[in-house]
Amino acid sequence: MSIRSTRFAVVAAVAATAALVLAGCAPEPTPSSSPTVSAQAESPSPSAPSAEPSIADVDRISLSVSSFTLYAGETQVAALSTDDATIDTTIDALTEALGEPQVETASDEPSECAVPNVTYSWGDALRVLDYTEGPGFDTATIRFLAATVPSASGADVALEGGSGITVGDDIATLIEDTPSTDKDSYEVDGESFFTVLLERDDRIEDSTGGLWGLGAATEGSTVTVIGAPMNVHSGVDC
Numbered sequence: 351m352s353i354r355s356t357r358f359a360v361v362a363a364v365a366a367t368a369a370l371v372l373a374g375c376a377p378e379p380t381p382s383s384s385p386t387v388s389a390q391a392e393s394p395s396p397s398a399p400s401a402e403p404s405i406a407d408v409d410r411i412s413l414s415v416s417s418f419t420l421y422a423g424e425t426q427v428a429a430l431s432t433d434d435a436t437i438d439t440t441i442d443a444l445t446e447a448l449g450e451p452q453v454e455t456a457s458d459e460p461s462e463c464a465v466p467n468v469t470y471s472w473g474d475a476l477r478v479l480d481y482t483e484g485p486g487f488d489t490a491t492i493r494f495l496a497a498t499v500p501s502a503s504g505a506d507v508a509l510e511g512g513s514g515i516t517v518g519d520d521i522a523t524l525i526e527d528t529p530s531t532d533k534d535s536y537e538v539d540g541e542s543f544f545t546v547l548l549e550r551d552d553r554i555e556d557s558t559g560g561l562w563g564l565g566a567a568t569e570g571s572t573v574t575v576i577g578a579p580m581n582v583h584s585g586v587d588c
Contacts, residue, residue, distance in 0.1 A: 403427050408447040408501060411476075413492055414512030415551035415564045415578055420447055432490075432578070433553075437480050440490040441470055448472050449502040466491070475499035476509060493577040511548050511564055511576045521546065522571035532561060534582035544568045545582050558585025 403422030410421040420428040420443060428443045445451065451470040466479035475496035497516040498506040510516045515524075525533065525544050532547040547563045554562040565580030566573045 405443060405446045406502065408507055409505065410508040410510065411447075411499075412510050412512055413494065413564060413576065413578055415549045415553075417512075418490070418492060437478070437482065437490050440478060440492075444470075444472070444476070444478065447501060448476070448499060448507065451478075472499050491577070491579065493575055495575055509576070511566065513548050515548065515566060515573060515576065517573050517576060519573045520571050521566065521568065521573055525568070525571055532582060542570060544571070545580060547580070547582055548576075551579055554579055556581065556584055560584025 403425045405420060405427050407422035408420045408427060409423065412419045412421065416432055418430040418432060418440060419426055428447075430440055430443060441451070449472070451472050454469045454471070456465050456467050456469075464481060466481050468480040470478040470480070473496075475494070476499045477493045477495065479491040479493065481491055494509040494511075494517055496509065497518050498508055501507045508516065515521065525546055528546050532550070533544055535542055535544045537543070545565055545567050547561060547565050549564040550561060551563040556562060560581045560583045562579045562581045562584075564578040565576070565582070567575040567577075567580070
């Protein structure tokens, strides 16, 4: 064999060896596939349903001639119709929302005016008057004396008339716009005091010609009391 042929054979052998080495260093191909995902990872666990608000969550109480409504946010958690709600159902709902009231029973002393048999008070903000043995209606007489009252947990609960009026509001424009049939007034030492019907209650008849309904009492034009039932132009002296 010639020297040239021998060199060619050596070069060929070296090239073949290099090819084998390179082939051994290359990564082995793997079949393409999607990563396996567990069913639990693909489907997130459902969140627990949020609890419905209850009377314990009350943050607003609204009073109208037809209803006494307790709200948690915009959700009604209790709506007591003044057509059929008894004193007991009203007190039970308020006790659950606001805690135990202070209870005052009327004395046996004679009085020229009708006095409530029992008065239930939550501080100086809210009162429920029981006149069941007096004027002849057996639903609660309710008075808001402040804009808020503490709940059983201590949070503020807003108190408002059905039209959104609260104690402390200035209602000078409303007083001016209300017809004389639906408002009453008197003066003490030059200060005017008004009672304005926010909503009439035609279910209550007054033989003296007075009108009854949801009312606001004022000192000047500032609301000091919101209540139902209240009256104007009644012939009753007290």
